[in-house]
Amino acid sequence: MRAVARFKQDKAYALAIFNKYTRNTDHELAEHTYRRQVDLVPRKPYVEDEGLQPLIDSLVDARPQLKGRRPSEFYDNRIIKRLDDSGYIDGLYK
Structure with missing residues (x-):
C-alpha cells in the first residue's frame, strides 16, 4: 500500500521506476501509461x-x-x- 501511495503521489518517481524496469526511453509513452494507470489502481485494495x-x-x-x-x-x-x-x-x- 505504501508503494501504491508513492505511485499516486510521486509521479516523477513512478515514471523513473517504470522506465527503469521496462527499459523505456520514450517519455511520451511513460506519461501516457502513468495517466492511464494512476486512476485504475485503487487506494484501498479491497477485493470485490x-x-x-x-x-x-x-x-x-x-x-x-x-x-x-x-x-x-x-x-x-x-x-x-x-x-x-x-x-x-x-x-x-x-
Whole structure:
C-alpha cells in the first residue's frame, strides 16, 4: 500500500521506476501509461465480487467444481479492513 501511495503521489518517481524496469526511453509513452494507470489502481485494495466473478465463470469449463461458487469464498478482506479502519491507509495520503 505504501508503494501504491508513492505511485499516486510521486509521479516523477513512478515514471523513473517504470522506465527503469521496462527499459523505456520514450517519455511520451511513460506519461501516457502513468495517466492511464494512476486512476485504475485503487487506494484501498479491497477485493470485490464483481471483479472476481468473470474469472470464476471463465474457469468453470476447465474446473466444473467452481460452478455455483461465490467469489467471496475465495478471498478475505479482513486485513485490508483492519488497516482501513485504523486510518493507516488514509494516513499514507496525508
